Amino acid sequence: MSDVIVAGVGLHxxxxxxxxxxxxxxxEVALSAVADAGMEWTQVEAMVxxxxxxGGSTGMRSGNTISAALGETGVPIANINNACASGGSLMxxxxxxxTSGMHDSVLVIGTDKSxxxxxxxxxxxxxxxxxxxxxxxxxVGVPNPAYWAIEMRKRMEAYGSTEEHLAQVKxxxxxxxxxxxxxxxxxxxxxxxVLASPMVCDPLRLLEICATSDGAAAVVLVSExxxxxxxxxxxxxxxxxxxxxxxxxxxxxxxxxLAAASDTAATAPLLSESRLAAQMAYEQAGLGPEDMDFxxxxxxxxxxxxxxxxxxGFCDPGEAEKLLDAGETxxxxxxxxxxxxxxxxFGEATMAQGVLQIVEVTWQLRGTAGARQVEGARKAITEVxxxxxxxxxxxxxx
Amino acid sequence: MGEPMKQTPVxxxxxVSDPEPALVGSRCRSCETVAFPAGFTCPNPRCAHKDVVxxxxxxxxxxASWTTxxxxxxxxxxxxxxxxxxxxxxxxxxxxxxxxxxxxxxxSVDQLRMGMAMETVVEPYYSDDSGxxxxxxxxxxxxxxxx
Numbered sequence: 001m002s003d004v005i006v007a008g009v010g011l012h013x014x015x016x017x018x019x020x021x022x023x024x025x026x027x028e029v030a031l032s033a034v035a036d037a038g039m040e041w042t043q044v045e046a047m048v049x050x051x052x053x054x055g056g057s058t059g060m061r062s063g064n065t066i067s068a069a070l071g072e073t074g075v076p077i078a079n080i081n082n083a084c085a086s087g088g089s090l091m092x093x094x095x096x097x098x099t100s101g102m103h104d105s106v107l108v109i110g111t112d113k114s115x116x117x118x119x120x121x122x123x124x125x126x127x128x129x130x131x132x133x134x135x136x137x138x139x140v141g142v143p144n145p146a147y148w149a150i151e152m153r154k155r156m157e158a159y160g161s162t163e164e165h166l167a168q169v170k171x172x173x174x175x176x177x178x179x180x181x182x183x184x185x186x187x188x189x190x191x192x193x194v195l196a197s198p199m200v201c202d203p204l205r206l207l208e209i210c211a212t213s214d215g216a217a218a219v220v221l222v223s224e225x226x227x228x229x230x231x232x233x234x235x236x237x238x239x240x241x242x243x244x245x246x247x248x249x250x251x252x253x254x255x256x257x258l259a260a261a262s263d264t265a266a267t268a269p270l271l272s273e274s275r276l277a278a279q280m281a282y283e284q285a286g287l288g289p290e291d292m293d294f295x296x297x298x299x300x301x302x303x304x305x306x307x308x309x310x311x312x313g314f315c316d317p318g319e320a321e322k323l324l325d326a327g328e329t330x331x332x333x334x335x336x337x338x339x340x341x342x343x344x345x346f347g348e349a350t351m352a353q354g355v356l357q358i359v360e361v362t363w364q365l366r367g368t369a370g371a372r373q374v375e376g377a378r379k380a381i382t383e384v385x386x387x388x389x390x391x392x393x394x395x396x397x398x
Numbered sequence: 399m400g401e402p403m404k405q406t407p408v409x410x411x412x413x414v415s416d417p418e419p420a421l422v423g424s425r426c427r428s429c430e431t432v433a434f435p436a437g438f439t440c441p442n443p444r445c446a447h448k449d450v451v452x453x454x455x456x457x458x459x460x461x462a463s464w465t466t467x468x469x470x471x472x473x474x475x476x477x478x479x480x481x482x483x484x485x486x487x488x489x490x491x492x493x494x495x496x497x498x499x500x501x502x503x504x505x506s507v508d509q510l511r512m513g514m515a516m517e518t519v520v521e522p523y524y525s526d527d528s529g530x531x532x533x534x535x536x537x538x539x540x541x542x543x544x545x
Contacts, residue, residue, distance in 0.1 A: 117469070117472075118469070118471065118472055120472045120473075121472075130409070130410065131409065133435075135474060136408055136409050138471045138472060138473075138474060138475050139408045139471075139474055139475055139523055139524075139531060139533065140408065140486070140499065140500060140501060140523070140533060141467055141471050141475060141484040141486060141501055141523070142467075142471075142486055142499055143467060143469070143471055146465050146467050146486050146499075149465035150463040150464065150465050150486070150488050150499070151463070153463045153464065153465065154462070154463050157463075157512055198468065199466075199468050200467075200468055200469060201465045201466065201467050201468070202465055202466050202468075203465075204465075248441060248442055248443050248444075251497070253488070253497065253499060258434065258435070258498060258499050258500075259423075259433070259434040259435075259496050259497060259498040259499070260496065260497055261495060261496060261497075262462070262490040262491070262492070262494075262495050262496055262497040263462065263490065263497070264490070264492065264495075265495030265496070
């Protein structure tokens with residue numbers, strides 16, 4: 001089984017780009033990743049691309065659309081949608097194509113333009129016998145942040161977490177984001193400013209929930225022999241790439257569902273798919289959480305950042321707030337969390353956000369992350385969180 | 399008084415009003431797993447038989463969590479203008495082993511306490527051109543939930 005090396009990366013600035021199409025954004029990052037790998041477009045052996053629902057039919061086949069724009073070469077193209085975990089799922093597919101020996105180079109593209117505000121439902125056929133649960137949940141009145149707020153209130157009850165903890169996560173990530181030229185939001189917020197932002201789903205405020213953005217990211221993964229031929233240096237290795245789904249008996253009410261096993265009857269952990277994806281990645285890499293120099297986790301909201309520190313094995317339940325209070329999760333701390341600024345500073349672009357994490361980790365491990373560089377970073381883990389219990393984790397090492 | 403408004407359930411078969419308001423889920427005849435809304439088969443991967451039957455849930459559950467939604471959901475929800483925030487509660491049905499979310503019926507969020515008894519009611523969610531959309535809600539039943 002060949003090792004898998006990140007040969008090239010490309011990133012588009014994130015924000016709102018009404019004058020530019022997702023196809024142009026995707027093509028741009030694809031070409032910069034290919035060039036960063038020292039390759040030509042015609043040398044790419046296979047492509048995987050995020051199946052972008054907001055782009056309609058051609059968006060669902062984004063890889064073919066971008067390939068047609070840049071020049072079709074006949075390579076296999078797979079378009080994948082796993083909600084916010086799409087980027088990780090693309091990585092996993094590309095990783096498998098290389099470890100299997102099927103291809104020596106695979107281009108991974110995530111490009112996305114998002115609707116403003118709550119993510120709405122995608123229309124379904126009118127002749128289905130029952131309305132889809134994703135429609136019913138809007139009628140009941142449960143937007144995505146409400147699911148997270150319900151878990152956060154339990155956390156406050158169980159561990160005495162406060163609204164200040166939620167705000168401090170944003171203060172920290174906004175400081176990281178202020179150092180990243182690609183981030184959409186580059187303002188470092190104060191605690192008072194975060195606490196003064198409007199309540200969306202209490203206890204979660206507007207500044208504690210990631211925005212919906214336009215963004216694009218691309219990565220070229222290659223086999224070790226191809227990396228040697230290309231003269232890739234330093235070699236950033238994909239030491240693990242996992243994908244997991246939910247387990248029966250998990251008490252998490254998953255977007256867009258309306259029920260789950262109760263906390264007392266649960267036979268699986270909260271966010272079972274996320275815990276599983278992290279565990280699988282550690283096992284595959286032969287490394288543990290204690291070996292990681294930093295982490296890019298899915299900070300879709302401030303609740304996520306606190307919860308994922310536990311779900312990914314960095315601390316015991318109820319201890320995440322202590323790491324935050326002690327400054328250990330900030331740049332310069334023992335375990336910087338989201339040195340990129342996270343989704344808090346970039347916003348969600350569901351097809352691209354998992355690929356964005358890989359780009360950031362690659363720059364960090366190459367030592368080219370500029371003002372937000374994690375000193376001496378050698379190993380890091382990424383994780384994305386997808387609706388309906390999808391999760392992917394990657395460990396990169398150098 | 400004019401004609402009574404036409405009422406449409408938000409999800410057919412997910413709740414009943416008679417003889418008392420209650421949610422309706424499915425229960426596996428073999429492993430007893432309860433699901434809401436009702437499934438066409440048992441969701442337990444280790445269950446061999448998978449034969450399910452529709453079953454009303456307990457009327458009373460315990461409050462597991464809640465949040466107030468301060469921005470209106472998108473269509474098909476029809477939001478009043480100005481928008482009145484919706485409190486969504488999570489209620490645990492202890493003997494069924496599941497928790498379900500639904501809107502808080504009336505009252506104020508200040509009265510909510512973790513673990514308090516909540517009862518199921520059926521009420522309008524909103525009205526549109528075709529009439530009222532009705533569904534399940536939960537309201538404090540008075541006291542703690544004991545089962």
